[in-house]
Amino acid sequence: MTAAVDIFRALADPTRLRIVALLRRMELSVGELAQVLGQSQPRVSRHVKILVDAGVAARRREGSWVFLTPAPSPIAVPLFALIDAGGEDHWAVADAARLNAVRADRATAAERYFAGHAEQWDAIRSLHVADSAVEAHMRDLLGSGLGRLVDIGTGTGRMIELLGVSATHATGIDRSPEMLRLARAKLADAPTPVDFRQADVAELPLADASADTVVMHQVLHYIPAPEAALREAARIVAPGGRLLIVDFASHDREELRTQDAHARLGFSDAQIGGWLGASGLSLTDTHELTGGELTVKLWLGTRPAVAKALAA
Structure with missing residues (x-):
């Protein structure tokens, strides 16, 4: 009481x-x-x-x-x-509008950073952790037969370049037109059908359950509302599909907020697991890669397949 x-x-x-x-x-x-x-x-x-x-x-x-x-x-x-x-009363409507302005301010700061570093983006990521080790773990974790692959925050298209050969179709999504221009140029001759779309992670231009494999590689820490981004990413995961998140473990490198436009200083297993669970996915696997200044984590979320008993 x-x-x-x-x-x-x-x-x-x-x-x-x-x-x-x-x-x-x-x-x-x-x-x-x-x-x-x-x-x-x-x-x-x-x-x-x-x-x-x-x-x-x-x-x-x-x-x-x-x-x-x-x-x-x-x-x-x-x-x-x-x-x-x-x-909703008039306060709720006004507050929602001002909240959107806060989100826009954050997104604009990140966009300025991306636009200014588009050509050097792959190199900048390498400064944080060895990409080769991360990519090897990603391939091992996902295996083959990725089906319909969606790379959220595709940047220069590296994840599609890495994983697309195991997919039937790949879609790269990014807010930055500069990034998408580089990605299109890089993957013009890709063996797998690829399309790129300019969109916000909060509003993916894809239907519910339209992807078998969704990847968010070093994207989440740039997003002002990561829980909402995961919810939107989970929305497009089909039954039996998977969502792979690759990002930093929680850290205290405060300078990354201003130097590299990080909105979040990494994530804990509890945070990611909670957000996945709230979105209808289960955290089925985690991997930790130490080395360098930051620790990289791989979190794999899976949507349960439709039960055979229900299908019968």
């Missing part, structure tokens, strides 16, 4: 309701919340503390930044459903 009372008290304030609604859309820092809400950081921090103390929100430290995310208790879940049933 005490927990329920604390949650009701926490959600009784209109500003805290707005904060919860924003956090349910994406992880945000206190500064970003203040920007969206149009309030001072100290004031927003006080609201956040009440939500955290009540078990409605949770803090996650990442280097010098602290991100906030919903941490709904079993009591809070039906309350969220009740809030949703009430529809």
